[in-house]
Amino acid sequence: MIRRPPRSTPKPSSAASDVYKRQPYTFLFLAIVLEVVGTLFLRDTEGFTKMIPNLVVVFSYVASFYFLSLTFQHISVSVAYAIWSGVGIVLIAILGAIKYQEFPSLLVSFGILLIVTGVILVLANTVN
Numbered sequence: 001m002i003r004r005p006p007r008s009t010p011k012p013s014s015a016a017s018d019v020y021k022r023q024p025y026t027f028l029f030l031a032i033v034l035e036v037v038g039t040l041f042l043r044d045t046e047g048f049t050k051m052i053p054n055l056v057v058v059f060s061y062v063a064s065f066y067f068l069s070l071t072f073q074h075i076s077v078s079v080a081y082a083i084w085s086g087v088g089i090v091l092i093a094i095l096g097a098i099k100y101q102e103f104p105s106l107l108v109s110f111g112i113l114l115i116v117t118g119v120i121l122v123l124a125n126t127v128n
Contacts, residue, residue, distance in 0.1 A: 024074035034064035
């Protein structure tokens with residue numbers, strides 16, 4: 001009878017480890033993009049009377065919250081939500097200006113700048 005050595009679990013390579021570390025941020029990125037898409041189409045639903053925009057909004061929000069929930073498994077709720085909402089607000093302000101010609105006032109722009117500053121501070125505090 002030939003004895004085989006026990007199988008050992010291979011250690012992940014450095015590249016695989018890096019991918020795993022970035023995975024929560026990939027989920028967060030997808031959650032942000034999907035939330036922004038849903039919000040941009042929300043106005044097009046015209047009170048949820050238009051079928052295609054309705055489907056886009058519902059799918060986008062459900063998928064966004066799904067990816068956000070995956071993010072919460074790896075990143076604290078306070079940090080992930082701050083990034084998700086802050087980046088979402090900035091993107092909606094920019095894309096809303098492009099799509100709907102709704103340009104923020106100087107005061108609103110200053111507020112958005114403060115949000116960006118807050119997101120940067122949150123990110124800087126989470127870097128190991």
